[in-house]
Amino acid sequence: MELRIDRQAMVPVVQQIVDGLTEWILQSGVVPATRLPSVRQIARDNLLSQSCVVEACERLVSQGVLSARQGSGFIVAASPSTLGADDELAPFEGRYAWCDAVCEAAGGLKLGAGGLPQSWREPDDLSYALREVARTDMASLFNYSTPLGLPALREQIVKRLKLFGIEARSSQLLSTCGASHALDLIVRSLFKAGDCVVVETPGYAPLFDLLRLHGVRMLEVRRTPNGPDIEALEALLQQFRPGALFINSHHHNPTGSCLSASVAQRILQLSKAYDLRVIEDDVYADLHTGNGTRLAALDDEGRVIYVGSFSKTLSSSLRVGFVFAETEMVRRLAQVKMISGLGASRFTEAVLASLMVSGAYRKLVQRQRQRLNADRAAALQALEDADWEVFGKPAGGLFIWARSRMTDHVRVRRQAQYCGVLLSAPDAFSPCGESGDWLRINVAYACDPRARQFFRNTGSDRPQAF
Numbered sequence: 001m002e003l004r005i006d007r008q009a010m011v012p013v014v015q016q017i018v019d020g021l022t023e024w025i026l027q028s029g030v031v032p033a034t035r036l037p038s039v040r041q042i043a044r045d046n047l048l049s050q051s052c053v054v055e056a057c058e059r060l061v062s063q064g065v066l067s068a069r070q071g072s073g074f075i076v077a078a079s080p081s082t083l084g085a086d087d088e089l090a091p092f093e094g095r096y097a098w099c100d101a102v103c104e105a106a107g108g109l110k111l112g113a114g115g116l117p118q119s120w121r122e123p124d125d126l127s128y129a130l131r132e133v134a135r136t137d138m139a140s141l142f143n144y145s146t147p148l149g150l151p152a153l154r155e156q157i158v159k160r161l162k163l164f165g166i167e168a169r170s171s172q173l174l175s176t177c178g179a180s181h182a183l184d185l186i187v188r189s190l191f192k193a194g195d196c197v198v199v200e201t202p203g204y205a206p207l208f209d210l211l212r213l214h215g216v217r218m219l220e221v222r223r224t225p226n227g228p229d230i231e232a233l234e235a236l237l238q239q240f241r242p243g244a245l246f247i248n249s250h251h252h253n254p255t256g257s258c259l260s261a262s263v264a265q266r267i268l269q270l271s272k273a274y275d276l277r278v279i280e281d282d283v284y285a286d287l288h289t290g291n292g293t294r295l296a297a298l299d300d301e302g303r304v305i306y307v308g309s310f311s312k313t314l315s316s317s318l319r320v321g322f323v324f325a326e327t328e329m330v331r332r333l334a335q336v337k338m339i340s341g342l343g344a345s346r347f348t349e350a351v352l353a354s355l356m357v358s359g360a361y362r363k364l365v366q367r368q369r370q371r372l373n374a375d376r377a378a379a380l381q382a383l384e385d386a387d388w389e390v391f392g393k394p395a396g397g398l399f400i401w402a403r404s405r406m407t408d409h410v411r412v413r414r415q416a417q418y419c420g421v422l423l424s425a426p427d428a429f430s431p432c433g434e435s436g437d438w439l440r441i442n443v444a445y446a447c448d449p450r451a452r453q454f455f456r457n458t459g460s461d462r463p464q465a466f
């Protein structure tokens with residue numbers, strides 16, 4: 001049994017063993033009452049100490065996944081997928097194809113996922129900060145936050161934005177419950193049913209759903225490896241005079257592409273010429289190596305509303321994001337924020353602020369970037385070896401947008417199921433629900449042997465495997 005333990009990872013080894021055993025039970029389809037290989041054998045196969053393996057097994061016993069039998073080691077008691085399974089809807093961003101449901105239930109590899117795998121998350125600093133804030137900051141434990149959000153957090157965000165060339169004052173920042181909340185406040189405050197805006201295609205599906213919910217019409221502009229297709233954008237502006245452009249500047253979801261400096265300049269020129277507002281959603285900013293051009297950094301007329309988030313790096317559960325805009329706009333959004341939810345969580349804002357002040361957040365994202373860079377290079381190589389077509393070659397972030405050269409998409413999807421790989425649905429990133437054969441590959445999952453097998457099996461010159 002190979003558990004793929006990463007000794008450089010920040011996740012403690014025992015936790016990695018727990019995750020590895022859980023995955024093994026799911027993947028190999030063992031039934032309850034199956035005996036686990038002996039502790040000694042697991043330890044020997046994975047160069048681990050027996051005490052670590054025993055500790056991991058005991059944790060699984062307390063979760064009800066294993067049971068311990070005197071003299072006969074550990075026995076599988078129940079499938080992890082049946083334990084604590086709830087009927088809640090899974091997050092639907094990048095919706096998985098219905099035919100993958102069986103694969104997901106069996107613990108399939110979420111190659112098309114929108115975030116980091118749980119095994120990449122680093123709980124230590126975060127748990128420490130949670131305890132510290134709970135112990136020392138009674139106001140944050142019990143009180144409402146201020147309308148703009150905790151001043152200590154906004155001060156820290158001001159400093160981070162400087163790294164991207166964005167000069168912000170803390171009065172121009174509004175904390176939100178993630179970028180989704182920020183987008184919701186913006187759409188609710190600025191648009192009404194029948195208005196029209198430009199969105200990128202492919203793009204971020206929940207934004208399309210949000211606009212649809214408010215009856216806002218979407219005009220589609222094609223995303224190129226350098227940003228939106230500028231000629232097409234200008235044609236849309238001339239013809240329809242839309243009120244805004246929604247754009248991902250860096251590591252665009254789903255293509256992973258970044259805005260070039262010249263395209264950014266052109267967008268700003270167009271926004272002036274056509275009185276266009278630009279909503280720059282930059283949630284992958286901290287996974288970017290280098291600086292890159294931000295529209296908010298170039299903007300000198302208050303046309304850009306910049307949205308950020310800490311979901312992709314620290315935790316999507318804390319729900320902390322923010323908006324940076326000119327002061328009047330921030331005030332307007334803050335009003336809607338207070339009317340609709342009485343603010344955001346002061347507690348999670350204080351936790352994040354403390355991680356930023358201590359430097360723990362900065363170090364976390366540095367490690368994530370390094371690891372992603374290594375995995376991205378390996379994933380690009382694997383795709384090249386399998387002769388897949390890659391859209392641009394992302395220099396950072398989570399995603400690669402790619403497609404097999406096999407013409408039969410159904411066969412590609414069948415191969416994914418066969419290899420235990422979950423793909424995002426073919427229409428997940430299109431504003432009008434159009435199906436396509438490009439796939440969002442999350443580099444943090446792409447080095448898994450199941451992904452490698454899938455790439456190999458879908459190389460263009462492969463004979464049909466079944």
Ligand SMILES: Cc1ncc(COP(=O)(O)O)c(C=O)c1O
Nearest residue numbers: 114178179180204253309311321
């Ligand atoms: C482009 C984009 N914008 C916004 C969000 C929402 O982020 P949050 O978790 O901060 O609400 C996501 C999450 O996947 C995203 O990819």
